[in-house]
Amino acid sequence: MKNRMSITAKYITALAALLLIAVLFFPMWKIELSAPQYPEGLELRIYPHKLGGDVEVVNGLNHYIGMRTLHTRDFVEFIVLPWIFGILSFFGLLSIVINRRWFMLLWAGFFFLFAIVAMVDFYRWEYNYGHNLDPAAPIQVPGMSYQPPLIGFKQLLNFGAYSIPDTGGWIFIAAGLLIAYAAFNEIRNIRKPSPKMALAISCALLFCLASCNNGPQPIKFNTDVCDHCKMTITDPKFGGELITKKGKIYRFDDVQCLSGFIQAGDAKKDEIGKIYLLDYNNKGILLDASTCTLLKSNELRSPMGGDLAAFGSTESAAAQQKIFNGILTSWNEIQK
Incomplete structure (x- = not known):
């Protein structure tokens, strides 16, 4: 009995497995672009199996600054991702049928390993996309690269780029939180944490929360431009x-x-x-x-x-x- 999953873990695992299937039907990530010449903005949506959104418009802009054009057929990830999500979902449900704690924890480990590898791969693609530029491009800015942010906001020339999970991404994150909760409870059932371990976990969580800083960022005087009047910000006493x-x-x-x-x-x-x-x-x-x-x-x-x-x-x-x-x-x- 000690090696079997708890009832709570079974229900949570089943829900997480179904959420992983749901991810296939929604865009996982989006990159929003805003600029004066595009007041309504542009969006690049990344599905598990294709690219969506204003891909053709973005490709037209890429031509001028030497970035590669984007096509679904050029990414092997769009072939393997649907299979990976399907396999993860299948083994999640299989862990309920087998009803063994070790199998569920092994499945959770593979899930988080996949999540880490996926983010590393996404960063690698963004880096190559923004740095490998055509030397014959009509517009060239010495030393300038156009790597989109992994997450958050970044200014790229006159475009503001904002990268954030889309609907499918939030579903994936929800599945991950459920899996983490279930795995944590299963591990806790094996061995109750010592007071020192509980204190260490609490301190780590507090540190993570403190690191999530959305506070003010220093203004670069004589460099930054006012977003309203478009004048260079020069006086550190006003604004x-x-x-x-x-x-x-x-x-x-x-x-x-x-x-x-x-x-x-x-x-x-x-x-x-x-x-x-x-x-x-x-x-x-x-x-x-x-x-x-x-x-x-x-x-x-x-x-x-x-x-x-x-x-x-x-x-x-x-x-x-x-x-x-x-x-x-x-x-x-x-x-x-």
């Missing part, structure tokens, strides 16, 4: 950042530009994650817009005439108010 819930970052050289960007609908309010403003007293430091105090004064002379400065405390803002003869306000107030 800020808007970070979407997906992690995409927009930078601005003036609080007025940031506010105008939102009011123009360039960033939908339900997609906005966090907003940060540059600290007037500490050059280059970004403050949470919801907690800082703003000073409005025509004497501040900010780059685009917004004449708004942010401070980390009401006291520091009041001290500058005596110099610039302005009024104290907040981010929420100027958005009304």
Whole structure:
């Protein structure tokens, strides 16, 4: 009896195996491209068996910068992936029939090995795709590569590239979480973890959570361009950042530009994650817009005439108010 799977593990394994079959019917990954000339954006969708989305448009753009054109027939992965998902699903169900804990754990190990190999292979493809360029391409930028991000956002010339799991990818992740949960419980049934082991696992989880940072990123002054007025950001006392819930970052050289960007609908309010403003007293430091105090004064002379400065405390803002003869306000107030 000790070597048999628990009832909970059986149900979870069955659900995970069925989810692996469901993955075959949805795109697993997508790369979104945004640029001024494509206001609605472009999408490249990666299914287990084919490429989808705006493939032809992307291929047309690739020609100009020397990147390879994309065709389903060029990827052996699209032949083997459906088989791998089918085999993984079959052996998951087989582990329930055999009803042996060791078989289920072996299956879980192969699943996670496949997940790691798949991500490494995807990164390798992205690297080759972005670095192996045609030397005779019409547009050439010395030292420039066009490797898409493995996950998250990356700026590629005037295109913003955002890479994220699609529906099939989220289903695959859900299956992985279920398998991990079932395997963890089966291992725990074999041997209860010691207090030291439990503490180590807890610390590792806390470290992973702390590493998932969606906070502000330093602005590169005299290099970064304002996403609203398209001027180079030069003054470290004014401006800020808007970070979407997906992690995409927009930078601005003036609080007025940031506010105008939102009011123009360039960033939908339900997609906005966090907003940060540059600290007037500490050059280059970004403050949470919801907690800082703003000073409005025509004497501040900010780059685009917004004449708004942010401070980390009401006291520091009041001290500058005596110099610039302005009024104290907040981010929420100027958005009304």
